[in-house]
Amino acid sequence: MIRGEGLGKRYRRGLTVDPGLRHALDRFVKSPLAAFRRQKDETFWALKNVSLEVKEGEVLGLIGRNGAGKTTLLKILSRITKPTTGWAEIHGRVGSLLEVGTGFHPELTGRENAFLSGAILGMAKSEITRKFDEIVAFAELEKFIDTPVKHYSSGMYVRLAFAVAAHLEPEILLVDEVLAVGDINFQKKCLGKMGDVARAGRTVVLVSHQMNQIRRLCHRVVWVDDGSIRLNGGTHEVVSAYEASMARGEGLAPEGGNGHRSDRRPVTKARFVRWEIAGLSGEETHILKTLDAVTLKFTVDVRQSIQTGHYGVALRSHEQQVVWAWETQPLPLDVGERQLCHTFPMLPLRPGLYTWLVALYEQGDPIDVWDCLPEMMVATEIFQHPQDKWSGILNIPVGFKIDGR
Numbered sequence: 001m002i003r004g005e006g007l008g009k010r011y012r013r014g015l016t017v018d019p020g021l022r023h024a025l026d027r028f029v030k031s032p033l034a035a036f037r038r039q040k041d042e043t044f045w046a047l048k049n050v051s052l053e054v055k056e057g058e059v060l061g062l063i064g065r066n067g068a069g070k071t072t073l074l075k076i077l078s079r080i081t082k083p084t085t086g087w088a089e090i091h092g093r094v095g096s097l098l099e100v101g102t103g104f105h106p107e108l109t110g111r112e113n114a115f116l117s118g119a120i121l122g123m124a125k126s127e128i129t130r131k132f133d134e135i136v137a138f139a140e141l142e143k144f145i146d147t148p149v150k151h152y153s154s155g156m157y158v159r160l161a162f163a164v165a166a167h168l169e170p171e172i173l174l175v176d177e178v179l180a181v182g183d184i185n186f187q188k189k190c191l192g193k194m195g196d197v198a199r200a201g202r203t204v205v206l207v208s209h210q211m212n213q214i215r216r217l218c219h220r221v222v223w224v225d226d227g228s229i230r231l232n233g234g235t236h237e238v239v240s241a242y243e244a245s246m247a248r249g250e251g252l253a254p255e256g257g258n259g260h261r262s263d264r265r266p267v268t269k270a271r272f273v274r275w276e277i278a279g280l281s282g283e284e285t286h287i288l289k290t291l292d293a294v295t296l297k298f299t300v301d302v303r304q305s306i307q308t309g310h311y312g313v314a315l316r317s318h319e320q321q322v323v324w325a326w327e328t329q330p331l332p333l334d335v336g337e338r339q340l341c342h343t344f345p346m347l348p349l350r351p352g353l354y355t356w357l358v359a360l361y362e363q364g365d366p367i368d369v370w371d372c373l374p375e376m377m378v379a380t381e382i383f384q385h386p387q388d389k390w391s392g393i394l395n396i397p398v399g400f401k402i403d404g405r
Helices: 021-030 032-036 070-077 110-120 125-139 154-166 184-199 211-217 235-248
Strands: 002-013 042-054 059-063 085-090 094-097 172-176 203-207 220-225 228-234 270-277 294-302 306-317 322-333 336-344 352-362 365-371 376-378
Touching (some): 042 070, 070 085, 228 235
Parallel strands (some): 094 172, 172 203
Antiparallel strands (some): 220 228
């Protein structure tokens, strides 16, 4: 349905508008030399060499920091902005929800604005008339639909604007951060509406900073960073990688050449050398993708035998909140590499980045303490509230029914 190749968009920064002949003459009189001095023409690339494909019926999520180029990409696909380089082809009727409230006029009533905004968004008058009652009911504005919108509260204004936009029936829907409107209950209704659109088999490209919304709605995610595609793949993997990057502030803590933090104690009797999730291989040994039983292995290289060891392990979130901790003593360890294994019936953690901390003591003296690297990335299916601020640290599947009594 959508295909783009080598898309790039260059803008000029600091460009001034031609002031006209009168102001130009006035400037010449005040400073003749400055009038002939060439103004600095600084350019920057908002989008650079972006290529992507979106299949029919697919829901694609676009994530990234503010200013990364997501909205620019949507504007190119919407034919609002012409690309500087590359090309894009779109097969089907396109509806764009790039700005809630497009075409609203404060002096017109809610009814009049619904027809005006719908027309600007590409809906025929007959289509708006057919859906008008549904739009008003969705916005919950039956009593105020004939009141000028200048008297609306900001919440009422946004509800009507989204209700109009949400009732478009295009084959391709491009959505830019419009699900974060209104109060919590209305956001939930908006999310449900977008879910209906996705289940109807329409092609959707969605930009959102709400990662739980992306996880719930999208089949695939593209991470846009500094105008380019940084990662393109499965929803849970890409979102978790993005959250991990944000948690690290785009950089890991200082490390030594062996993958350990450089401030660790010198090696004495033993040293933790690696950790892994059992049963995985390659680059996925530190990515948790299942809510089934899981075994973690912490390998310690014992240089001198330990008779009365004291071993502890803790799991922390990227906010440094302790999620779980455990210890055992005495722990005898013979010379050689020993694997300390922990089997959990499940680790029901909210997707994101976590750190394991392991420590080994003997008679109260520290032998080694290690913040395990790399961090553990949780990329499981999400069972959470759609809004991030109501999403807790536990991610537990739950059954639900209404008692018929």
